[in-house]
Amino acid sequence: MRLHVLTANHSDFTASEIDVIATHIEVFSDTLKINGAILGYITLSTCNRFEIYLECEQAVAQRLAATFSQAAPHPITLLSGPQAARHLYEVAAGLDSLVVGEREIVGQLRRALAAARAAGTTTKLLETVSRGALSTARRVCAETDLAAGGRSIAATALELARTPASEIHWPSANVLLVGTGSYAGATLAAMRRLGVKNVEVWSASGRAEAFARRHGIAAASALDLVSPRVMITCRGTGQPVITATALAEAMPGRGPLTIIDLARSHDVEPASAEIAGVRLITLDTIRAAVPTLTKEQVTAAKRVVADGLDDLRAELEGRAMDPLITAIRTTISELAAAEPGANAAPAAHFASVLAHRYASAARRAARAGRAAEFHAVAELVFGAPLPRPRALTDALDTASENRQPSFVGTNSAPASAALPTPADKLNHTERSPQ
Incomplete structure (x- = not known):
């Protein structure tokens, strides 16, 4: 599963065109929620953009882009992996706004995240990226002059x-x-x-x-x-x-x-x-x-965004060790509980402290690019096979860092992960039990 964003915004569409696209996509809102191929999504709808942030496979995201482009004068944009994360961070920071530097978008993104939580459509990846984007937006506001003029x-x-x-x-x-x-x-x-x-x-x-x-x-x-x-x-x-x-x-x-x-x-x-x-x-x-900002203001804000994305990657790299950390915690707890004559409370406390140290060391190793090395050593120490760290490419694929955005038209989508048409959706609703 990877991070994707489908975006129709002021850069490519007029306000009226965005409204038509948003209305078309909202027909599929229930379908997105029940589609097993989509792990989670967040919808961001403002006066000058309509975007869906998704965690799903690439083929599914491409099919969605093709379906949603049917209501647009030209295909909407699909961004994946690090490009999707960068887009969200720049949106939250006000760098991708109709009025660059405006601050309303932070509240709109926060409300979109809250709505997704209430609807049960968020995932750990979507939560992590969204919170990181909001945190970076606060840093942009505090550390640069991008929003100093109260632009909106x-x-x-x-x-x-x-x-x-x-x-x-x-x-x-x-x-x-x-x-x-x-x-x-x-x-x-x-x-x-x-x-x-x-x-x-x-x-x-x-x-x-x-x-x-x-x-x-x-x-x-x-x-x-x-x-x-x-x-x-x-x-x-x-x-x-x-x-x-x-x-x-x-x-x-x-x-x-x-x-x-x-x-x-x-x-x-x-x-x-x-x-x-x-x-x-x-x-x-x-x-x-709209007036333009100085190059220095934009450059300073982009520098903060780049730092925020580095922090995101470090956090995701650390979380890639979660299966291994869980297995180590379980192994240490079992060893402590099986120790003959051990006092239960002190043994449990010792196991907890030791497991925490291993977890911290595992995440440090992952952030230093030594996840595989740590895994091999852990298997030697505990004398048993342990889960390998998850591949980071499931979320942010470094191989796609330099690729251009995919503009996916209705004739280029794969046949898999097809979505029903609005008419199909209505027919399905009529057949559903009351």
């Missing part, structure tokens, strides 16, 4: 909204926030950093009152298209909440309106941008306008 998608959108001379004076501007999801809180925080005071929130789901109380703002009773100077939408329910027709009717008699649509699936009809007096900023607008 919301902050960049707000900055873009007031350029060029848009006559938006943030401290006095009336702002309507449409939606109460997790991104709404980050957007509100970005507004407050700009001194925005007059904010109302509206939600079609009825959650505006509770959100307003938590954040100390007012709840709007209706979707007001007349009063706000700025509207920010972050619902992402799949259907526009603001139509071009409604905007065209509301614009006569009012001043200019800036709308920031942060939803992947468009909360605002794109045709609204053609209405006189309306300025529409979308995720694709942001992508085309």
Whole structure:
């Protein structure tokens, strides 16, 4: 089993294309969970990426990539082994973001990991790599200037909204926030950093009152298209909440309106941008306008990521000794228990201390590249065959370190590990006992 990632992100797709791909893949969510060829997976879904981190065989990952690419304008990307690990670490660090250096992704990744735990789809490998990526992201934040400017998608959108001379004076501007999801809180925080005071929130789901109380703002009773100077939408329910027709009717008699649509699936009809007096900023607008970081900032962050990946490899190398360590612990415990006339408690304590020392030595040997040597010596010491260390290539394959990413199309996947089509899945559900 190896680590893989299937990724459709802002580098290769528009926000709308990512939304279509995500919707297509979510049809298979139950299938992934029951597929015995997939040991575990974590799904990361944000406004500018949809990714699945998997532990499975290479052929299975290729088949999944081919299946999921059917809804995409071109094949999604499959990364495996060390490339998959590096990708996750760079995503967590903000190096692979729409706005490089943004920090929202850390919370999104943490929530994705928690959701996978709750669903029972994580594995030891996925947990180890994810925790390492989050830890490295904290180091990037603490040791570099990558996120020093408080960069985020919301902050960049707000900055873009007031350029060029848009006559938006943030401290006095009336702002309507449409939606109460997790991104709404980050957007509100970005507004407050700009001194925005007059904010109302509206939600079609009825959650505006509770959100307003938590954040100390007012709840709007209706979707007001007349009063706000700025509207920010972050619902992402799949259907526009603001139509071009409604905007065209509301614009006569009012001043200019800036709308920031942060939803992947468009909360605002794109045709609204053609209405006189309306300025529409979308995720694709942001992508085309994001500022670049200095080479020094990016280089420093990549250096921390490289150190984090070295730590990951060392940890996985140490864990490759687990079968051998378990066998040594068992052997020592049995020898201590079988010693004639031995006092049980002191003998057990001695066995525990000795086993711990052997375990520490085994992991040090593995990290030094001497796993096979340690195994041979242990068999001589204990006079019995012991399990060999696991092959590290099951998780991160050093032989693939220099290979390019695999772009797997629908015609290149192996026939094995086939997944059902959406129609097959529905038919299977109908046949299932109630």
